[in-house]
Amino acid sequence: MKANTISLEHGAGGEVMQALIGEIILKNFHNKSAGSIGLDSLDDGSTVRLENFNPASELVLTTDSHVITPAFFPDTNIGRLAVSGTINDLTVMGAKPLALTCSVIIPEGFPIHEFEEIIKTMDKTAAEAGVPIITGDTKTMEKTALDSIILNTAGLGITDSPVRDSGLKPGDRLLVTGTIGDHGISLMAHREGFDFDTDLVSDSAPLWKLIEPVLKIKTPEGKPVVTAMKDPTRGGLANALNEMASKSGVGVMLEEDLIPFKPAVTAACEMLGLDPLEVANEGKAVIGVKAGFEEEVLSILKQHPYGRDAALIGEVTAENKGEVILRNRFGGMRYVDVPAGDPIPRVC
Amino acid sequence: MENKDSSLKPALPDLEKKLLERIYASETSLRIMHVCGTHERTISKYGLRSVLPQNMEVISGPGCPVCVTPEKDIDIAIALAKSGAAVVTFGDMMRVPGSVESLLDAKSEGADVRMVYSIDDAVSLANKKPELDIVFFGIGFETTVPANAAALLRNTPENFSLLASQKQTPPAVELLARDAEVDAFIAPGHVATIIGTKPFEPLAEKGFPVVVSGFEARDILLGINLLLEQAEKGVSRVDNGYPRVVKAEGNKIALKLMNEVFETSESEWRGIGNIEGSGLVLRREYEEKDASKKHEDLYAASLSEIRAKSDRKDKKRCICAAILTGKAKPSQCPSFGKDCTPKNPTGPCMVSQEGMCYNWFRYSREGGSRFA
Numbered sequence: 001m002k003a004n005t006i007s008l009e010h011g012a013g014g015e016v017m018q019a020l021i022g023e024i025i026l027k028n029f030h031n032k033s034a035g036s037i038g039l040d041s042l043d044d045g046s047t048v049r050l051e052n053f054n055p056a057s058e059l060v061l062t063t064d065s066h067v068i069t070p071a072f073f074p075d076t077n078i079g080r081l082a083v084s085g086t087i088n089d090l091t092v093m094g095a096k097p098l099a100l101t102c103s104v105i106i107p108e109g110f111p112i113h114e115f116e117e118i119i120k121t122m123d124k125t126a127a128e129a130g131v132p133i134i135t136g137d138t139k140t141m142e143k144t145a146l147d148s149i150i151l152n153t154a155g156l157g158i159t160d161s162p163v164r165d166s167g168l169k170p171g172d173r174l175l176v177t178g179t180i181g182d183h184g185i186s187l188m189a190h191r192e193g194f195d196f197d198t199d200l201v202s203d204s205a206p207l208w209k210l211i212e213p214v215l216k217i218k219t220p221e222g223k224p225v226v227t228a229m230k231d232p233t234r235g236g237l238a239n240a241l242n243e244m245a246s247k248s249g250v251g252v253m254l255e256e257d258l259i260p261f262k263p264a265v266t267a268a269c270e271m272l273g274l275d276p277l278e279v280a281n282e283g284k285a286v287i288g289v290k291a292g293f294e295e296e297v298l299s300i301l302k303q304h305p306y307g308r309d310a311a312l313i314g315e316v317t318a319e320n321k322g323e324v325i326l327r328n329r330f331g332g333m334r335y336v337d338v339p340a341g342d343p344i345p346r347v348c
Numbered sequence: 349m350e351n352k353d354s355s356l357k358p359a360l361p362d363l364e365k366k367l368l369e370r371i372y373a374s375e376t377s378l379r380i381m382h383v384c385g386t387h388e389r390t391i392s393k394y395g396l397r398s399v400l401p402q403n404m405e406v407i408s409g410p411g412c413p414v415c416v417t418p419e420k421d422i423d424i425a426i427a428l429a430k431s432g433a434a435v436v437t438f439g440d441m442m443r444v445p446g447s448v449e450s451l452l453d454a455k456s457e458g459a460d461v462r463m464v465y466s467i468d469d470a471v472s473l474a475n476k477k478p479e480l481d482i483v484f485f486g487i488g489f490e491t492t493v494p495a496n497a498a499a500l501l502r503n504t505p506e507n508f509s510l511l512a513s514q515k516q517t518p519p520a521v522e523l524l525a526r527d528a529e530v531d532a533f534i535a536p537g538h539v540a541t542i543i544g545t546k547p548f549e550p551l552a553e554k555g556f557p558v559v560v561s562g563f564e565a566r567d568i569l570l571g572i573n574l575l576l577e578q579a580e581k582g583v584s585r586v587d588n589g590y591p592r593v594v595k596a597e598g599n600k601i602a603l604k605l606m607n608e609v610f611e612t613s614e615s616e617w618r619g620i621g622n623i624e625g626s627g628l629v630l631r632r633e634y635e636e637k638d639a640s641k642k643h644e645d646l647y648a649a650s651l652s653e654i655r656a657k658s659d660r661k662d663k664k665r666c667i668c669a670a671i672l673t674g675k676a677k678p679s680q681c682p683s684f685g686k687d688c689t690p691k692n693p694t695g696p697c698m699v700s701q702e703g704m705c706y707n708w709f710r711y712s713r714e715g716g717s718r719f720a
Contacts, residue, residue, distance in 0.1 A: 192465055273389065273701060330364035332395030332565065334711040340690040 011140030095157030184279030205283030385702020544598030
């Protein structure tokens with residue numbers, strides 16, 4: 001590529017765009033097909049082969065657009081976020097991810113080497129979960145109209161028993177797959193130039209390989225032990241659990257001391273007056289599990305690097321329908337509410 | 349909310365347990381007022397009202413800096429932003445309604461309003477953007493004022509000015525002591541870190557037990573223990589329950605900075621009115637940094653427009669004033685939780701995360717009464 005930055009021509013459909021697609025996108029994506037027609041064909045679409053198709057299975061389709069300022073943050077970038085986000089949406093539906101799409105809208109002036117870095121990161125992230133990126137789209141916009149890159153990824157998955165966020169039953173145990181609040185706090189610290197003198201980084205990660213073995217655990221009657229699942233992204237664990245509780249028509253009782261937090265997240269939240277439960281996670285899942293199976297699920301989660309800090313955090317109750325309650329170590333209780341908006345540090 | 353014993357429940361730690369047992373062992377009833385937004389957050393977040401006995405009531409006074417900022421100061425900030433200045437302030441401040449609208453409303457209409465975390469961020473913005481007139485809307489108590497003073501003493505750029513709406517705590521607490529039905533006070537730990545414990549002594553001399561407390565659950569429980577001890581002995585003094593941070597004489601350097609740049613004035617507290625000696629305004633030597641004076645001609649037209657609208661406006665009313673002064677609980681307000689929620693706040697107490705209504709709504713709905 002001769003140019004150093006993106007110009008409007010890079011999205012105009014001509015030779016310049018073809019060069020960008022060829023030299024930056026096709027060159028850096030390695031797993032590009034899920035059937036007979038893949039990304040390299042540059043056809044109007046790609047195909048997905050359904051092998052050993054079980055007629056009882058269902059396809060799951062999800063899409064997510066990603067805008068984040070800055071596009072690079074500790075210690076990854078928007079590319080990892082976009083691929084992980086969509087893989088995780090499929091994962092918490094209990095669906096094996098089959099294929100992803102990648103659409104980008106790039107403002108003119110965006111450094112091409114940064115764009116290439118983002119594409120490489122997407123490739124690496126998708127490879128972790130073994131998911132091909134099979135089709136995409138590239139557009140550019142004037143820098144006065146757009147001031148940051150936008151990535152959209154759609155994902156296609158398949159499952160023969162979908163997991164809902166509404167499946168919690170009284171008595172179920174609630175697990176998280178790791179420490180809470182890492183992404184939101186690391187990003188805030190980075191964005192606003194707070195230096196907490198720590199190596200806190202975003203937890204953004206694709207969770208399919210972590211969750212896949214958990215979905216295979218069955219009760220002696222052959223029923224899945226996972227009753228509900230959700231990825232606690234924007235709005236954090238607070239938002240995810242409230243949604244699960246109200247959709248399931250149950251209450252949630254959390255034990256504060258059991259919820260895993262990195263000390264840096266706790267310290268930053270104390271200092272800024274933030275609630276780590278309301279802060280975004282990009283590589284965590286909250287899982288409802290039938291009572292009696294929590295240890296088995298935990299031991300499987302802990303075997304994977306993304307599940308090392310997995311923990312039991314509470315239980316589902318028949319009382320307090322639709323409410324999430326947090327009990328602390330001396331018995332004090334409070335509601336965990338849905339956050340009103342983005343977390344804002346306090347004044348004094 | 350039911351508090352059933354759970355198999356998952358961890359063991360009770362000793363310190364909080366001992367402090368609570370001591371409170372339960374006492375037959376003395378106390379109505380305790382704290383005057384700090386962060387104390388309210390600690391109390392609500394740890395569900396302390398849910399574990400305290402009925403005879404130990406903790407209420408919130410005017411301790412939320414955002415909540416007590418008067419409408420007229422917000423109106424000036426909005427007028428400035430609408431007249432071409434870039435107004436930068438704390439996140440919470442942006443959503444508090446002035447007499448007509450909030451800074452956030454003005455922003456959505458195209459005014460230049462930005463959020464920062466400190467005055468230093470505002471000064472660096474002024475350095476980076478010399479083409480903008482940066483006005484830092486500096487609100488707060490003795491905790492934020494020294495930072496404002498330090499920034500101004502470090503020679504700020506010409507395009508930077510301060511719209512100060514700063515308050516001193518002790519005069520307001522003394523005023524409340526006159527007519528609120530309160531037995532004892534928890535004095536604010538952050539404020540006392542700066543001003544020391546002495547400014548709260550007049551309160552003790554009037555017969556109120558006072559304790560300066562920190563911000564962990566155990567700090568508040570210890571504070572209540574110390575107040576109980578005073579009440580049982582029939583004495584009143586200022587106990588320092590936060591000695592790991594607070595010194596009797598305060599932070600002398602911070603006080604010196606504050607005094608160099610600001611002087612005491614009368615100040616309006618939202619919901620309470622004017623309180624003698626409770627404000628901190630820029631000294632004459634720093635007049636050129638005073639946004640309200642420097643840009644007076646710039647925003648005059650816009651301000652009269654706001655005032656004209658505000659006279660005509662049929663305002664929704666909440667009982668913030670009574671809540672700020674400890675005369676009513678949030679749950680007694682007809683708007684609380686109905687047409688006034690954190691998503692759609694009517695009054696400032698519901699906007700700020702340091703506000704009493706916000707904390708009661710978010711953490712305990714009905715106002716922190718016992719759950720079980």
